[in-house]
Amino acid sequence: MPTRIGVAIRVRPLLESEKQKNLTCTKLQVKHSSKSIQIQLDDRTTKSFKFDQVLDEQCSQNDLYEKNSIDQLIQKVIEGYHSTIFAYGQTGSGKTFSMEGFDYEMATDSNKKQVLKPIINYENLDQQGIIPRTVHKLFEKIQIAHNKNERIYKVYLSYLQIYNEKIYDLLNTDQLKKNDGPGLKLRWNKKDQFQVENLLVFECSNLQEAYDMLSKGIKNKIMASHKLNAQSSRSHCILTIKVDSISRLDPDNLISAKLHLVDLAGSERQSQTGTEGQNFKECIEINKSLFTLRQVISALADQSMQSQEETQQGNNNSVKQFHVPYRDSKLTSLLKQSIGGNSYCLMIACLSPCDCYYEENMSTLNYATKASQISNEPVKNEDPKNRLIAELKAKIEELTKDLARANEHIAFLSKFSTENINKYGTDILKMQRNKQTSIQQIQEESLKEEEHNQIKTSSKEKETKRQDETPKKERSDETPKKVKPEENSANQSQLQSSVKKSLNKMSSELSIDGGLMSSDMIIRRLVESANMVRDLLQSNINMREMIEKLTKNNEQTENELNILQMENSDLREKIEIMENILSKDIENEKELKSKFDYKKVLEESETNNIIADETNGFQKTNTKTFTSDFGFQTITRQEIVNEIHQLRKEKKNLSQRLKSLELENNELHTRLNPNALYGEPTRMHLNQTLDMIASSTAQNQQNNSAYLMTQNFKSASAKLKKSQLGSRVSAKTSMNAIEEFSPPPQNTQHYNSFINTQQQFSTLYQQKMGSSNNQFNNTMYYNNLKGQKHNSYNYEQSPESQPFPNQLRQQLLYTRTSSSQKNDNSFTQANARLPSTGYRNTQNSSYNAGDSSFIERQENYAFEQPQYSNFARNTPQFNQNNNLYESTSPGWSNTNQIKYQNKAMMQTQYPSNNTGSNNQNFPNQSKQKNLRALSQNSSKRPPVIRQHVNLPKNF
Numbered sequence: 001m002p003t004r005i006g007v008a009i010r011v012r013p014l015l016e017s018e019k020q021k022n023l024t025c026t027k028l029q030v031k032h033s034s035k036s037i038q039i040q041l042d043d044r045t046t047k048s049f050k051f052d053q054v055l056d057e058q059c060s061q062n063d064l065y066e067k068n069s070i071d072q073l074i075q076k077v078i079e080g081y082h083s084t085i086f087a088y089g090q091t092g093s094g095k096t097f098s099m100e101g102f103d104y105e106m107a108t109d110s111n112k113k114q115v116l117k118p119i120i121n122y123e124n125l126d127q128q129g130i131i132p133r134t135v136h137k138l139f140e141k142i143q144i145a146h147n148k149n150e151r152i153y154k155v156y157l158s159y160l161q162i163y164n165e166k167i168y169d170l171l172n173t174d175q176l177k178k179n180d181g182p183g184l185k186l187r188w189n190k191k192d193q194f195q196v197e198n199l200l201v202f203e204c205s206n207l208q209e210a211y212d213m214l215s216k217g218i219k220n221k222i223m224a225s226h227k228l229n230a231q232s233s234r235s236h237c238i239l240t241i242k243v244d245s246i247s248r249l250d251p252d253n254l255i256s257a258k259l260h261l262v263d264l265a266g267s268e269r270q271s272q273t274g275t276e277g278q279n280f281k282e283c284i285e286i287n288k289s290l291f292t293l294r295q296v297i298s299a300l301a302d303q304s305m306q307s308q309e310e311t312q313q314g315n316n317n318s319v320k321q322f323h324v325p326y327r328d329s330k331l332t333s334l335l336k337q338s339i340g341g342n343s344y345c346l347m348i349a350c351l352s353p354c355d356c357y358y359e360e361n362m363s364t365l366n367y368a369t370k371a372s373q374i375s376n377e378p379v380k381n382e383d384p385k386n387r388l389i390a391e392l393k394a395k396i397e398e399l400t401k402d403l404a405r406a407n408e409h410i411a412f413l414s415k416f417s418t419e420n421i422n423k424y425g426t427d428i429l430k431m432q433r434n435k436q437t438s439i440q441q442i443q444e445e446s447l448k449e450e451e452h453n454q455i456k457t458s459s460k461e462k463e464t465k466r467q468d469e470t471p472k473k474e475r476s477d478e479t480p481k482k483v484k485p486e487e488n489s490a491n492q493s494q495l496q497s498s499v500k501k502s503l504n505k506m507s508s509e510l511s512i513d514g515g516l517m518s519s520d521m522i523i524r525r526l527v528e529s530a531n532m533v534r535d536l537l538q539s540n541i542n543m544r545e546m547i548e549k550l551t552k553n554n555e556q557t558e559n560e561l562n563i564l565q566m567e568n569s570d571l572r573e574k575i576e577i578m579e580n581i582l583s584k585d586i587e588n589e590k591e592l593k594s595k596f597d598y599k600k601v602l603e604e605s606e607t608n609n610i611i612a613d614e615t616n617g618f619q620k621t622n623t624k625t626f627t628s629d630f631g632f633q634t635i636t637r638q639e640i641v642n643e644i645h646q647l648r649k650e651k652k653n654l655s656q657r658l659k660s661l662e663l664e665n666n667e668l669h670t671r672l673n674p675n676a677l678y679g680e681p682t683r684m685h686l687n688q689t690l691d692m693i694a695s696s697t698a699q700n701q702q703n704n705s706a707y708l709m710t711q712n713f714k715s716a717s718a719k720l721k722k723s724q725l726g727s728r729v730s731a732k733t734s735m736n737a738i739e740e741f742s743p744p745p746q747n748t749q750h751y752n753s754f755i756n757t758q759q760q761f762s763t764l765y766q767q768k769m770g771s772s773n774n775q776f777n778n779t780m781y782y783n784n785l786k787g788q789k790h791n792s793y794n795y796e797q798s799p800e801s802q803p804f805p806n807q808l809r810q811q812l813l814y815t816r817t818s819s820s821q822k823n824d825n826s827f828t829q830a831n832a833r834l835p836s837t838g839y840r841n842t843q844n845s846s847y848n849a850g851d852s853s854f855i856e857r858q859e860n861y862a863f864e865q866p867q868y869s870n871f872a873r874n875t876p877q878f879n880q881n882n883n884l885y886e887s888t889s890p891g892w893s894n895t896n897q898i899k900y901q902n903k904a905m906m907q908t909q910y911p912s913n914n915t916g917s918n919n920q921n922f923p924n925q926s927k928q929k930n931l932r933a934l935s936q937n938s939s940k941r942p943p944v945i946r947q948h949v950n951l952p953k954n955f
């Protein structure tokens, strides 16, 4: 609920020094009865200002406290609301007296700037200003609250001053010593708005501890004397008392509120105060922040006035938002929550009674008036999580009630079966459409009719029957008729009676809690139920929206938490590094002390540009500089810490990268040994087998081609494996490797031995590799074709192993045995039968026995032609391969399909076949595509081991 800033005016008495100067006080007049103050503008006119409290020179410190109900403000803080009390006014008007009430040592020489010491006495209660009284009362109230045994309270205290637009911690003497330092930083914090970084906050478990802190802060205040006020405070001081309370029953229930007690520096005109040099600069800065404060007060007051006007005119939505320059000064940034924010706020405007301060007093009264127009909106500072829980609990309670009511209505509605609605609903609907008669009328008339019925039951029944028959006839008539008024009223009465009957029947059937319901009750109930259902749907929508919002908030919080955790770990690391360095330093210094004369070491270190200042502790050691052995590279400790931190970060990143590389490596290892993955024989095992075959079959290693073949298979196998891994080694290269290293069989015996070895190897391989490797079979088949190509004799001697029909074989033989066949008719014919693109040899000059690509094309052609493949199917080698396919992929009986698949697989597995000169193997691009599509789309495609490895760049 919005609450105005409370404003109290306090006029101080004339000081002895003022009396001595014969200064008069005639222009200000306090009117207690009307709580107003009058100021003489000129001889004739006066201006009156009304405030919450107006206190004259007779007002004691206790009056100031009591009349402004400061007790209540303290209570609000304990309950969890922020509160602020600030003293405003020209210099020497009594702000510090009102806030603190302590005496200060008088300055002996007012022309010199000097630090004044306060005489703090907590025994003299009458003298105490708002601050010590508040601290005292706060602990009293906390004790009372504590005794209730409901919550645990903790009090924290911080004290800062803003001097020359720099923030100093009054409780941190070290920081204060650095007068020319940068001051503490003001940070923007979403929750707390502005927050002072590194401001010390002390927990005070009792009043004495709080008094001690307060005394320390007051003593540290920078005081300077000047001509007007020997004790004038040159800075704005903010004492913040934070009260946290935790519920004993629910430790998550935390309430935290702050009480700001602000003693502003006095505003003064330089001409009057006669400030020069440093003091003049102070004067400008003080006035600057006060100037911003006044701007803030003005803007908020204007906004408040406008909003009041708009509310009076009923235009709640068109309130203009004024720019409030909080950020223009540190003072206003820190008072953002207090003035125009979420705090309770009290302003003590102090006035000097002397007539010579007329202008300053006018200004103070004007701003006090503006401040009194500002509305704050105090909010209880619960943990947002708890607030949310409380809100949700309230919502659940509300919804439970809604649900109970909804269930009641649903129970009622569920009595309306479809049958019921059909039975009674039509009449009710009709009645609703006919707007000439209201439901109430119907009910009234139906009651009358009922009475009448009791008298003339029999005759009425007959009449009703007749009336019932008439509309039936009318309804059957397709063309609409104009109904006369008499007829209409007759129809209406019929309808009424029908509705009445329906409702009466319904009321007897639809009873709740065993009681009968009248027809109007039913209708009302129906409307209620419908509304309830609608409300329920709406609240359901609202609930969903709320859940969505909560989920979003939750995600956001989690993100923030993550960022904070990262920052936290960063900071921890830095602290750790710092601690390490410091502990090493201490060790070194101890060592130095024990070994050498310390003074001598210090001297030496100074010559080496090392500043060792024991007394200044961390701050100085932090900026300690080091000189390298070369003497020219000096780095500060901070830089070392940063560098170490950076290095650690890099190390962390590198170790993460190393881990990921290890993972990749493991994966690669698995890929390199796919056997392990598929439960197949390992490469070593395979090699052993191959060696075994070789040694058992090779009588004479010099002559035995089988031995050579095994060697070649090894090589081919290796290359095939490589090709599996995505290297540029193609299947063709593997085949070429076999061809290249294996001399063609010289005779049938050799050939048979070769075939036997192959078969043996195939069987073994098949056994070991299981059904998952068709590539090998493919290779075998392909290889057979190649092998047969080497020796025409073998084709003749082993006709059963020919994969091609005789006719084509003839052509191949022809091709291979003669290099000048361009005029040969049989070749020309055969060539003509081949498809024109790619397969047919049109360039006779290049046609010779060495044109292997042409032969391959011919082979491919044969391989793809169904009629040829039928022949090929009969050859034992083909059948062997075919059976193998059959066994690995049941259902692949269609030879043509197998071949296409086979081809597609070759192409898919050895993509390099499609590039460069090898591309001529597949001249028809669309066919290639089809093959690839077939191989990729077919769910019955024989399983193929394909491994593509993306090696890391720097692998």
Ligand SMILES: Nc1ncnc2c1ncn2[C@@H]1O[C@H](COP(=O)(O)OP(=O)(O)OP(=O)(O)O)[C@@H](O)[C@H]1O
Binding pocket: 011, 012, 013, 015, 057, 089, 090, 091, 092, 093, 094, 095, 096, 097, 098, 229, 231, 232, 233, 234, 264, 265, 266, 267, 350
């Ligand atoms: N109500 C009062 N009763 C008696 N003496 C008072 C009263 N108010 C102020 N004084 C005296 O007036 C002098 C100036 O008061 P004070 O230092 O509080 O002014 P100030 O507004 O804080 O000045 P500045 O802004 O320069 O700090 C002090 O000597 C103080 O004791």
